[in-house]
Amino acid sequence: MADGRKAAVSIDRYLQGVSLTAARIGEGTYETKLYVNTKGFTSLPVVTMSHKTEGYTPEEAVQEAGRCLNCQCLECVKGCKYMEHYGSYPKNYLRQIYNNDTIVMGIRHGNKMINSCSLCGQCGVICPQGLDLGQACKATRESMVTKGKMPPSAHDFALRDMAFNNSEEFAMTRHQPGHNSSKYVFFPGCQLSASSPEHVEKVYAYLTEKLPGGVGLMMRCCGAPADWAGNQDLFQNSLKVLMAEWERLGKPQIIVACSTCHSMFKDRFPEVISLWELMDHLELPVRGDNISSASTSGPESRTAGKVAVQDACTTRHEPVIHDAVRRILTKLGYEVEELPYNKALTKCCGFGGLTSFVNPELGKEIVEDRISESTTDYVAYCAMCRDNFAAQGKRTFHLLDLIFGTNLEEAANRPKVGISYRQENRAKLKRKLLHSLWKEAPQEKEGAYRSIKLLLNEKVEQIMEDRLILREDIQQVIELAERTGIKFINPDNGHSLAHFRPVKVTYWVEYNPQEQGIEVLNVYSHRMEILEDGHE
Amino acid sequence: MSNTPKKTQKNLWKCGKCGGELKLGVVRASYLGNDFEVQELKCLHCGLVLITEELALGKMFEVEQSLEDK
Ligand SMILES: [Zn+2]
Numbered sequence: 001m002a003d004g005r006k007a008a009v010s011i012d013r014y015l016q017g018v019s020l021t022a023a024r025i026g027e028g029t030y031e032t033k034l035y036v037n038t039k040g041f042t043s044l045p046v047v048t049m050s051h052k053t054e055g056y057t058p059e060e061a062v063q064e065a066g067r068c069l070n071c072q073c074l075e076c077v078k079g080c081k082y083m084e085h086y087g088s089y090p091k092n093y094l095r096q097i098y099n100n101d102t103i104v105m106g107i108r109h110g111n112k113m114i115n116s117c118s119l120c121g122q123c124g125v126i127c128p129q130g131l132d133l134g135q136a137c138k139a140t141r142e143s144m145v146t147k148g149k150m151p152p153s154a155h156d157f158a159l160r161d162m163a164f165n166n167s168e169e170f171a172m173t174r175h176q177p178g179h180n181s182s183k184y185v186f187f188p189g190c191q192l193s194a195s196s197p198e199h200v201e202k203v204y205a206y207l208t209e210k211l212p213g214g215v216g217l218m219m220r221c222c223g224a225p226a227d228w229a230g231n232q233d234l235f236q237n238s239l240k241v242l243m244a245e246w247e248r249l250g251k252p253q254i255i256v257a258c259s260t261c262h263s264m265f266k267d268r269f270p271e272v273i274s275l276w277e278l279m280d281h282l283e284l285p286v287r288g289d290n291i292s293s294a295s296t297s298g299p300e301s302r303t304a305g306k307v308a309v310q311d312a313c314t315t316r317h318e319p320v321i322h323d324a325v326r327r328i329l330t331k332l333g334y335e336v337e338e339l340p341y342n343k344a345l346t347k348c349c350g351f352g353g354l355t356s357f358v359n360p361e362l363g364k365e366i367v368e369d370r371i372s373e374s375t376t377d378y379v380a381y382c383a384m385c386r387d388n389f390a391a392q393g394k395r396t397f398h399l400l401d402l403i404f405g406t407n408l409e410e411a412a413n414r415p416k417v418g419i420s421y422r423q424e425n426r427a428k429l430k431r432k433l434l435h436s437l438w439k440e441a442p443q444e445k446e447g448a449y450r451s452i453k454l455l456l457n458e459k460v461e462q463i464m465e466d467r468l469i470l471r472e473d474i475q476q477v478i479e480l481a482e483r484t485g486i487k488f489i490n491p492d493n494g495h496s497l498a499h500f501r502p503v504k505v506t507y508w509v510e511y512n513p514q515e516q517g518i519e520v521l522n523v524y525s526h527r528m529e530i531l532e533d534g535h536e
Numbered sequence: 537m538s539n540t541p542k543k544t545q546k547n548l549w550k551c552g553k554c555g556g557e558l559k560l561g562v563v564r565a566s567y568l569g570n571d572f573e574v575q576e577l578k579c580l581h582c583g584l585v586l587i588t589e590e591l592a593l594g595k596m597f598e599v600e601q602s603l604e605d606k
Binding site for chain 2: 106107108109112151152154162293456482485486488489490491492496497498499506508522524525526527528530531532
């Protein structure tokens with residue numbers, strides 16, 4: 001067949017009148033670095049010529065040519081919605097990334113593509129050559145930031161959320177109450193604290209009960225959003241503060257509940273341990289009593305049902321965590337279903353690399369693809385995986401739901417916690433813990449706008465979610481407008497329309513004051529600044 | 537971002553600050569060091585500028601995105 005191709009090229013060149021011999025490399029058989037998965041193909045014998053001397057008949061030739069697999073090396077593309085989304089394959093993507101980074105003048109068409117990769121490393125594991133497109137995307141993001149060419153809107157919200165998590169609103173470091181040293185420190189992470197703050201409380205109570213020597217608590221951001229956004233200065237600065245806090249506690253062993261935190265810490269702090277590995281070694285907590293489908297005739301015969309495990313993409317190279325999670329599930333009486341892409345091959349939920357902020361449509365495709373892999377209930381051990389799947393209607397537990405075992409029906413169907421409530425949950429968690437465990441009075445928060453009560457219907461809340469507008473942004477707009485009178489009025493219905501630009505985004509809110517609060521009718525924003533002429 | 541603005545509406549708004557009528561006028565805008573002049577609704581009397589949802593999520597968003605990629 002190779003000879004046939006060679007002859008065809010010669011014929012083509014001859015007919016075109018070009019050189020028969022120039023630049024004829026890569027013809028015939030040679031060892032390639034590319035890989036073809038031949039699973040699903042049955043090998044077919046060579047088509048024999050009916051007349052040896054006359055060669056193939058046209059029909060025979062077509063039949064013989066039909067044996068060609070027209071092979072392509074696309075294993076990584078098959079496993080990744082991101083690669084599929086952009087319709088090509090790594091060689092082309094690498095060229096686009098390179099061109100985008102080296103362009104001096106003109107439009108950088110590749111920005112969104114480079115910022116849409118979840119940096120999850122799956123392609124690097126699938127590829128027999130270990131080609132990891134995410135590494136190229138991440139290095140290029142860093143280069144874009146350094147050159148001042150990173151689109152400001154790309155990661156703005158995620159980085160502001162990170163700033164919130166490292167602010168007084170959420171960040172805190174304490175020894176265990178009644179202790180002045182810490183052998184361990186629990187680091188729950190921003191997203192578990194946002195999605196299910198009650199689990200943070202339960203886990204902390206469990207750890208302080210089970211572990212001797214003091215279990216401190218540190219709440220703040222691990223820095224992942226800055227790392228993913230390619231902002232190494234911000235990442236290193238965040239890490240520096242974190243490290244100083246950790247040293248202040250006496251360098252305790254860090255226990256992480258979030259796989260992303262784990263991936264950020266494991267090479268930077270000694271003996272970082274995942275909560276799952278630790279819980280696998282300790283006695284599991286006593287579970288709540290209303291476990292729906294479990295029989296109560298003892299752990300041996302208990303079948304709590306089947307769950308399909310969503311491995312967090314940041315545990316890709318952590319078989320110890322994969323095994324610990326499965327052992328915990330088995331101990332709890334669950335039958336474990338493995339998804340087609342699991343453990344080292346697992347798929348990201350769309351949060352990794354900040355994909356869903358940069359490219360929400362792709363984020364949605366990624367989730368749809370992943371949740372369609374099995375009809376079994378999923379169990380995730382990353383709060384973002386759980387929330388992203390739940391947001392699109394997939395029954396998904398967090399592993400802690402099953403470990404503590406209360407209200408499982410409710411847990412499986414619990415909707416995603418929206419962006420405003422994520423920040424509120426974190427702030428509330430801090431105040432609650434400071435009050436209940438450390439007996440500290442919460443600091444009074446500044447800002448008159450905080451007392452403005454908003455009436456939001458589901459439609460407006462969805463708009464806020466899609467447009468990344470927080471309750472706080474809306475409260476600030478209304479407070480300013482009502483204080484200064486700078487707003488527009490619709491004489492027909494009495495609605496007000498006002499704007500406020502805290503820093504780099506101008507927020508517009510259409511609202512209508514009611515007795516119980518202020519009804520919000522619409523919100524939108526823009527980044528462009530209007531240079532008002534003032535009062536001529 | 538989901539940027540599906542509502543249908544174009546005729547201007548319903550009046551300036552809440554001075555009660556003035558709004559008319560299209562020249563407005564200066566700036567993004568990433570680029571300045572331009574656009575036609576937008578502003579109060580005839582005090583100059584307060586109204587950016588509609590349609591503009592913010594439509595044309596303005598497009599311009600922002602293309603300036604960010606420059
Ligand atoms: Zn006016």
